[in-house]
Amino acid sequence: MPNTAAKPIYFDSACAEAFATRIMDMVDQGAAAVMISVGHRLGLFTTLAEQAPATSAEIAARAGLAERYVREWLAAMVSAEIVRYEPGNRTYWLPAEHAAALTPGGAMGNLAVYGQHVALLGExxxxxxxxxxxxxxxxxxxxxxxxxxxxxxxxxxxxxxxxxxxxxxxxxxxxxxxxxxxxxxxxxxxxxxxxxxxxxxxxxxxxxxxxxxxxxxxxxxxxxxxxxxxxxxxxxxxxxxxxxxxxxxxxxxxxxxxxxxxxxxxxxxxxxxxxxxxxxxxxxxxxxxxxxxxxxxxxxxxxxxxxxxxxxxxxxxxxxxxxxxxxxxxxxxxxxxxxxxxxxxxxxxxxxxxxxxxxxxxx
Ligand SMILES: C[S@@+](CC[C@H](N)C(=O)[O-])C[C@H]1O[C@@H](n2cnc3c(N)ncnc32)[C@H](O)[C@@H]1O
Missing domain, CATH: 3.40.50.150 (Vaccinia Virus protein VP39)
Known part of the structure; x- marks a missing residue:
């Protein structure tokens, strides 16, 4: 049977484009949530919060983790505007205002905990x-x-x-x-x-x-x-x-x-x-x-x-x-x-x- 449901005669291209952008943002944010969960489970936010600007090698050494993975995780965190990056000396740091929402005992509560729910959904x-x-x-x-x-x-x-x-x-x-x-x-x-x-x-x-x-x-x-x-x-x-x-x-x-x-x-x-x-x-x-x-x-x-x-x-x-x-x-x-x-x-x-x-x- 042909679909006889009424179709809209007007297609709002600007609305469609804005919606597509929103979906892309959502996917991006969802990926950030999973990476927040990973950082939380590995104690990486605490490591960053306790450290002055540092290279991925220094951060990985302090956390006792594999540098290559830490570097890629840091890239995701920089892209999500959670971690800051100085390309000159390749150092990363977590602003105190961000640490307040991502570390145990932080002034805003440790919201990284909730990232784990998103990761579990994927699992x-x-x-x-x-x-x-x-x-x-x-x-x-x-x-x-x-x-x-x-x-x-x-x-x-x-x-x-x-x-x-x-x-x-x-x-x-x-x-x-x-x-x-x-x-x-x-x-x-x-x-x-x-x-x-x-x-x-x-x-x-x-x-x-x-x-x-x-x-x-x-x-x-x-x-x-x-x-x-x-x-x-x-x-x-x-x-x-x-x-x-x-x-x-x-x-x-x-x-x-x-x-x-x-x-x-x-x-x-x-x-x-x-x-x-x-x-x-x-x-x-x-x-x-x-x-x-x-x-x-x-x-x-x-x-x-x-x-x-x-x-x-x-x-x-x-x-x-x-x-x-x-x-x-x-x-x-x-x-x-x-x-x-x-x-x-x-x-x-x-x-x-x-x-x-x-x-x-x-x-
Ligand atoms: C969402 S968790 C909350 C756990 C805990 N109250 C907390 O706040 O961390 C729900 C808990 O209820 C328990 N639960 C669910 N159904 C139950 C049942 N029929 N008898 C006993 N425990 C049950 C689960 O094992 C789980 O630990």
């Missing part, structure tokens, strides 16, 4: 193509280094502000933690949030469950290294979690939307709280409505991560695949349906991608 492309063609889902094992990347991500959004901005969202929690309560972090990953709390509040008891064996092993190792006797990490699939009334404070950090059944998961957390207990949920703060997300920070990356990770992870567990951008509206409704009342929703300035819900179990 799973072949698997993703087969999911489009054949359906089905994935498991966490399909994503190399996932728990490490995620721990670095939440190191920015959660850990760096845990005591200053995150816990203060929960009225009275500092006092209760100091007095001694039972705390669960569900889907704790490598457990950094719990470890930080366990160190600060020795009278409280902390439990972390996760289905990632390598993440739990990592968390147990750190807890043992620090001699923490008030924390335990357990390998546990929380699908169908049915423990009742045994925690006073439950947290989930970015661990609900890719569950098999997020609504049931939230219901089970409500059941696991004692009356008067509090649930703190951090999750992606976009809207459930695509048209409302055009200005949402890093919306393209979040939808891409959703397509390549969060959606197939949920489908792989036999779930609905809500996706990363399930929306704060959906989260709020699920909290209400689970029985939570007086749900407070917060946004934190350091973390524009996430929304924070605080809800108490009243009965």
């Amino acid at each position: 799973v492309q072949e698997r993703l193509l087969s999911l489009f063609r054949e359906g089905g889902g994935t498991s966490y094992a399909d994503y190399p280094c996932f728990h490490q990347i995620m721990a670095e991500d939440s190191g920015q959004s959660v850990i760096s502000q845990l005591f200053e901005h995150v816990l203060p969202l929960v009225p009275g929690i500092d006092r209760r933690l100091a007095a001694g309560i039972d705390v669960l972090d569900a889907g704790c990953g490598r457990g950094a949030a719990l470890i930080a709390m366990a160190e600060r509040y020795p009278a409280s008891r902390f439990t972390g469950y996760d289905l990632g064996a390598d993440a739990i092993e990592f968390a147990q190792g750190i807890a043992a290294e620090r001699g923490l006797g008030n924390i335990r990490f357990e390998l546990r699939d929380l699908t169908g979690f049915a423990d009742r009334a045994c925690f006073d404070f439950i947290t989930t950090f970015d661990a609900v939307h890719d569950q098999k059944d997020p609504a049931d998961f939230i219901r089970s957390l409500h059941g696991a709280l004692r009356p008067g207990g509090v649930y703190l949920m951090q999750d992606i703060g976009g809207s459930a409505h695509l048209e409302k997300n055009s200005d949402f920070p890093m919306a393209t990356m979040l939808y891409a991560v959703s397509c390549a990770h969060c959606t197939p992870i949920s489908i792989g567990q036999g779930g609905a695949g809500l996706g990363t951008m399930w929306g704060w509206e959906t989260a709020e409704r699920m909290l209400q349906d689970a029985g939570f009342r007086d749900i407070a929703m917060h946004r934190l300035p350091h973390d524009p991608m996430n929304v924070w819900f605080v809800s108490e179990k009243t009965s």
